[in-house]
Amino acid sequence: MTNLTLPHLPRPLALAAKALPLAPLSLLLTRLARQLMRRHPGLQRRLGEHARCRFLLDLTDLPFLLLLEPGGATPRVSAISRLRPPAHDTRIAGLTSAFLGMLHGSLDGDALFFSRDLVIEGDTAAGLALRNAIDDAELDLAAELSVMLKPFAPLLAWTLPSVERLSGLALHRMDRPTGAPL
């Protein structure tokens, strides 16, 4: 009953991801998370008490795990080897494309859950809060990356479409922004 339309990360890319050094990757993702929290204060508010939770994001087609700790003002994301899964409160597992689809509001988390393309374990309420917070924030990964890597924004705009084509992943929001603050 798997939703066949969900693309897996192509094997060569997954292999390439294996070569990524986890410490710098963690730094980069942490910077991104802090920027998200700063630019979208609704995230923090909707997470509420669940901001203290440790979310293990298991993007099943990536060679490493991500530990998201939204915390207070200083969220942290760690890329961690699959050999040493960290302690966590909630585990959410699915393909990278499923996570990006939810992030960009093009896929419904419940529908992914019904079709078992998304698995949630542990503190389910925290998982729901995170899902709802992100859905309301109307995020756009491409836009966030170009803010974060400002000097390289033109380069990014130029390369992103080919990265999207190669990976089969949507790295930008596809629904029409509806007067939401970007």
Place this chain on the structure above:
Amino acid sequence: MELVCPAGTPAALRAAVEAGAQTVYCGFADETNARNFPGLNFDRDEMAAGVAFAHGRGAKVLVAINTFPHAGAEAMWHRAIADAETLGADAVILADIGLLAHAATHHPDLRRHLSVQAAAANPDVINFYAETFGVKRVVLPRVLTVDEIAAINREIDVETEVFVFGGLCVMAEGRCSLSSYATGKSPNMNGVCSPASHVDYAEEPGGLTARLGGFTIHRTAKGQPAPYPTLCKGCFTSGNQTGHVFEDPVSLDATHLIPALARAGVTALKIEGRQRSRAYVAEVVRSFRAAIEAQAAGRPMPEAALAKLSEGQAATTGAYAKTWR
């Protein structure tokens, strides 16, 4: 017919209006509404902005204040009604008698709808609510057939609104304590049913096991669609039978009944799912807007295209067909 669409967040409200909702319903982020889920709902500023956005595009906003106030804490519910009026809501959706009386007395100009949580299932009780509390519209409980809805409309003067899509309550709403029996949290008092905070998933030899408050609700083998861990849609054993004693984990899709509901005199069609994402809201609203326009033009109803958004990935017309009972 009017399409009444769910919005659990401001983003979902905008998505619903953009997708063609004439009316959106939502609630404040507390126990005053029956979808009091983590990370959902509106604070006062968001509600004001949501109302402005909807009104700017010709859509209405209904505020659901449809739980039953706690004894000793009614002020929170009274404030919700007052704020809904101040913030420009087009109506409030209420279920509690005390709250209806309060709203009728203190906010006479604020339009009052009767929530499905009041389970008003016949013309006498609907007329009672209309005459006593000035209710202008009744959301009918999901226990009636289309014929019964038509018969009700012949005997009442107020509008009726019925659910056409989404999660299906098997029980008369507002009169169900199954959730609080297992978890201590109830739809009536806390605005939650089978709450996530009391759900545990475990991979076990028989499959993915969902427990609610320690009670096993279902076990789904690999590859089977996973349902919500909702109590009344669980898999249980009675005597030598094992199965979905109350209801299969399916959700309602009454698309093809829209012409019959129109003939039955229904004013508004309601989509369930304030807990769902803006992706769900946009897709379902678009689909139903198209169906309503087809109905108005006398064209056939579009084929069901929403199965993948449905729980159990399967749909039923529920109580609207008499055989369901």
Place this chain on the structure above:
Amino acid sequence: MDLTVGPNHFFWDAATVRVFYQGLAAAPVSRVVLGEVVCSKRLPFWQDEIATAVEVLLAAGKDVAITSLALVTLKRERKATAALAEIGLPIEVNDLTALHALPPGQPFWVGPLINVYNEGTLRWLAARGAVRVCLPPELPLDSIAVLARLGHDLGVAVEVWGHGRLPLALSGRCYHARLHDHAKDSCQFVCGLDPDGRDVETLDGQKFLTVNGVQTLSQSTASMAWQIEVLREAGVIALRISPQSVDFAEICDAYADRIAGKLTAAELAATLVPKVPGGRLSDGFVRGPAGAHWSGTATEGNRHGL
């Protein structure tokens, strides 16, 4: 504090009903509510017993009220509900449909299936003529205390669910018929096979629910055995004892003894466990993390799965 016997939720034949109410005449209960609350299709099988039962109970000095149906949808149900106002006995309203036919000011009772959760609702009902209210079983002690105090001020007697499987839900669908593969309209009255309802267990064998036609009850029997003092303190003036098929007179005796201080909580619970269907008790709605919870101990023979 005294005892009210609520309407029987299950489907018993006429002879059983007759014996049951004759037995109640001698029981230490102050009042009895009778009539069909769950399914109008059952009523023709035993309604001829109602008049005799009322006579017997009135002669024995009990107050008697007639209940309305809990979920009124059909035309004949509406007619029957409207006709209740003419019987000459107090009506216990268990669906607000019954209020539609009741002249304002005519006193009535309010049953546990009406949502009386707060002061506003209690005040409105009192102004409309309510003189006695059995609160919904779901209410926690805090709410009970607030409403019992207000009831005292308004002259409304406030009672709570004292004993019996908890009425948890109502549906348009008949689960007994569904379990027997019958349609509701040709149900063959299979609910009559289970005089205390049909048990529903979880896949792991946990005792959980009981179905009774269109109604779903708890499989545990709620008992206020351990809560008598706090309820009395809160201002509750009556306990509702809900009928079960066996040992009912003894159960009424035991509660009366408990109220009179002749039995301790543990003694009452120990008396009840072997008598209630399934042998399990609960009181979690009033004071516990969830409705299924029980304040007593395992030594009372109540092996709790939680």
